[in-house]
Amino acid sequence: MHTLTVALGERSYPIYIGPGLLDSGLLKQHVRASQVLVVTNETVAPLYLQRVVDSLSGLRVDTLVLPDGEQHKTLDTLERIFDTLMAKRHSRTTTLIALGGGVVGDMVGFAAACYQRGVEFLQVPTTLLAQVDSSVGGKTAVNHPRGKNMIGAFHQPRAVLIDTDVLSTLPERELSAGLAEVIKYGLIRDREFFRWLQSNITALMARDPRALSKAILESCRNKADVVAEDETEQGNRALLNLGHTFGHAIETATGYRLWLHGEAVGAGMMMAAQMSEMLGWMPAEQLAPIRALLEQARLPLTPPGSMTAADFRSLMALDKKVLDGQLRLVLLQGIGAAVVTDQFDVQVLERLLEQSCQH
């Protein structure tokens, strides 16, 4: 087992990574009082819920099973969590446990941020994407029909428990979607990791446990470093959003239904890389290896055929990275070096959108 720490002063917490952690007793060690609510979804529940509940024996354990899918990451579903907490009379010392992917983690974290103005929660991510990204760092949210993650809070978990065994049941598409965020760390700040990924992408796609474990560890290490420096995204944390402005537009345009978050980020990163090259900021020869790696991870490289440049324009104007009317994008100066900026030639963005939407 590997242990990392997200260093945030009194809000610091451990990330545990290893096989067989789900019912190892580690989870129970991080429950402060006698009452817990385990929230999961209908896909994960039959696979892992009972094992988690069993590992919490001796506590008052309630469970809630939500529908699966990004389209359910709404205020309405959030309300179901509050209803359960109230009906089962959970007090301010309760602990919420998020057992599932990014959707479950984001919603349970936000519910924990708001219930009685803040209770504790633990992350038990069961998708690669949640393990390498959304379960770490305390960003919680639900979607608004007009934009992704628009309603939320910064609320750090007390611990993140990553059982690498659960990846054996992960659908192919979810594996690829998770690898999009893994590749992101290489692109934005870790050229050595990018090279390692180029050498090990076949092993990762074949779910080699050692390769997956290393990819998760390096991703979490990168994420923890960035979050420790900038918890509430006043500065460099925004680099983690490479591909996300384009990606969120894709997800919103497709109703959070057709594309997985990681797939949208994959296409979004390709768009960001192309725009960086068109601006002359990234050497042209670096575009091919990025495309090759995303392709090997079986990620989409272009937005859905139904989207127009006008769709992007309209949806990106609502992105959280718009400050006082000014669109900011994460762009590359090369593999391993990203910047957040609103100082780019808008004509180039226009050309990118037109070209990306010509299928």
Added chain:
Amino acid sequence: MHTLTVALGERSYPIYIGPGLLDSGLLKQHVRASQVLVVTNETVAPLYLQRVVDSLSGLRVDTLVLPDGEQHKTLDTLERIFDTLMAKRHSRTTTLIALGGGVVGDMVGFAAACYQRGVEFLQVPTTLLAQVDSSVGGKTAVNHPRGKNMIGAFHQPRAVLIDTDVLSTLPERELSAGLAEVIKYGLIRDREFFRWLQSNITALMARDPRALSKAILESCRNKADVVAEDETEQGNRALLNLGHTFGHAIETATGYRLWLHGEAVGAGMMMAAQMSEMLGWMPAEQLAPIRALLEQARLPLTPPGSMTAADFRSLMALDKKVLDGQLRLVLLQGIGAAVVTDQFDVQVLERLLEQSCQH
């Protein structure tokens, strides 16, 4: 004009108290970017909305008028604020302005806490209750059908602007409801202020501007001191909840419709005082002056006739002050001295409930 400061490090902010502040230009000074959303309710809008909007000339000003009343302090109404922010494309640098009573302030504050994971907001309280209590201190929330203020956040405003002129249009009942929270400060920590209130209650009920101004100033001073010491209610801030556990039960039992919050707190404070006397903690002779002051403020002294002791038991078990199954109450050791404790004889609570519900 008086200016107080709520001392919270980088989250410190001013409270301005005085006549004619609504359109004095002070509000605009606290807007950081070019975009604001003024949220108010249908009672306040015809009286003051235009003046506030006019005072913000030069900015992009959107407005939203909500229905009036505690029964609308829900997630559904909150969603209307998000819908407006999204439809009008407000970015992360927007400022929300809460123009109204406690319901508007609590909801707008919570919307500001969650929109894009946190934007700035200003409080412009138009009821006495909001001016002396809910607009100061950063507690924001909406109600859950099963309990008051159960879903919320700590999110401090950037400034509180209290125009004492607006009290001239306040309905009688609202004046009394506000005085409940004013009297609370005397009871929990300021015996001298309690004495001043005894001497000036007639002037206050007659809306003497100087008396009201002094009552607001002393209330805000007390509140600011308590909040500066304990922002997120880990300890003494809970003293501000004198009468609120009983009061919240009354509000929930009556569907947030029949009783104003301050009225419920008035009856709740009387119950807390009686219980304190029954426990032998507060000298018996202090009960009469408390009753007299609440009576002169035309506040109810007993819960509604429809409520039973069983109703109280059930509703109080869900109170936020329940920690791991243990009910905590704010009780008095005398006028000007309150304690938060779960160390009381439960039999006495039972007797109090039985006796309070025998109408």
